[in-house]
Amino acid sequence: MVPLVTPTERDGGASATTRLATWLLESADARPRLDADLGLSPWAAPRYGLTLDRLTELPPLAGTVDVLLADPREPRDAVIMELRRLRLPPLSRTTTLRLPVAELAMTVRHVNRLAEIGFGRIWLLLCLAADDLTPTDPAAVLKQVDEGPVSKLLHLSVGLAFAVVPLVPGAAPFGPLKLLVRRPAVSVHQSARVTTMVARLYQPRPG
DSSP states (O other): EEEOOOOOTTTTTTHHHHHHHHHHHHHHHHHHHHHHHTOOOOOEEEEEEEEEHHHHOOOOOEEEEEEEEEETTTEEEEEEHHHHHEEOOOGGGGGGGEOOHHHHHHHHHHHHHHHHHHHHHEEEEEEEOOOOOOOOOHHHHHHHHHHHHHHHHTTOOOOOEEEEEEESSSSSSSOEEEEEEEOOOOOOOOHHHHHHHHHHTSSSOOO
């Protein structure tokens, strides 16, 4: 059984997440599918890697959000998208894959904390990085997600989706995004504090 490899800070994990988020939200191959399947507004502009204290003005909170999406005209309906990039090992075609449960548990705890802060909607997007030499059928991984602790531990309002993405987003044509929604995100009443901060982030810059 071979574990799915997740990028780390040392091998460029942080920048890889930002590059992936940018490709998903700004690529003609991916954004239309995300809008349609995740219920995103095409007018919602992305902001990447925002710190939690900047978003909430609460006492210092560790961590960031991968993507904030909001229509500047409707800041009360902000969407948070957290990404977990899982890279297929070369032997995945003939070897059973194993999800990195410990790392995913940390992601689940982070996403659950975001749900408690009071954002309008939250999505956890598990991204399987693939190329032409690796399979694009996500059935084996989906089964582990469905039967494992990830979906069971997620806050009830958090949506869970699964995408097959390129190893190097934007480096070569990849075609339409392959996306499977396992459960929808539930819209909640967004806190006034969050709405105020989102509105400030999307205010036009003077000059």
